Amino acid sequence: MAESTIWWLLAGGLIALELLTGTFYLLMLSLGVVGAAIAAHLGASVTLQLVVAALLGGGGVVAWRSVKKHQPPALPAGANRDVNLDIGETLHIDAWNEDGTSSAHYRGANWTVSLRTGAASSPGLHRIVEVVGSRLVVEKV
Structure with missing residues (x-):
């Protein structure tokens, strides 16, 4: 051979x-x-x-x-826009509960919403930064 x-x-x-x-x-x-x-x-x-x-x-x-x-580390799937198209979308929060959660109607369903760590809870327009299970993690726009 x-x-x-x-x-x-x-x-x-x-x-x-x-x-x-x-x-x-x-x-x-x-x-x-x-x-x-x-x-x-x-x-x-x-x-x-x-x-x-x-x-x-x-x-x-x-x-x-x-x-x-030399490449930056990949984001976790729950916070990566390439994996989850909800990241970066906005939704309106009317009021926050005492435990730091809220409920919002988004894409035809009710979602539990929580704030990103360190963010202040105030009503208004918020941006989705991560999806954890059936919970949307948001920050104020």
């Missing part, structure tokens, strides 16, 4: 494993293995093929880790 065929089989195995686990790092390693397969097609020695695989795969992992490190 040719060396390039072995590299291509390894690349396919890494890609299949990545699809099963969902880790992007395996995809970076598979790029290194693809680089080694191309080096094998070009007639490079086994040592050079291994160096290409290590540099491309390891470099891809380091680069991806660096990109992920």
Whole structure:
């Protein structure tokens, strides 16, 4: 079996494993293995093929880790507008209960509403900042 065929089989195995686990790092390693397969097609020695695989795969992992490190952490699903389209919407609160909750009619249903930590309870227009179960967490607009 040719060396390039072995590299291509390894690349396919890494890609299949990545699809099963969902880790992007395996995809970076598979790029290194693809680089080694191309080096094998070009007639490079086994040592050079291994160096290409290590540099491309390891470099891809380091680069991806660096990109992920400099990104802000993802918001929890209850406060992430990409997950929950209610975040950022407004609703009117008529009055607050003594326990810091209220009830509001929103999207055709009655919801329990609570204030974001540290916010003062006053009637008026409020913005939804988080959804916790069936409770809307709001702040004054």
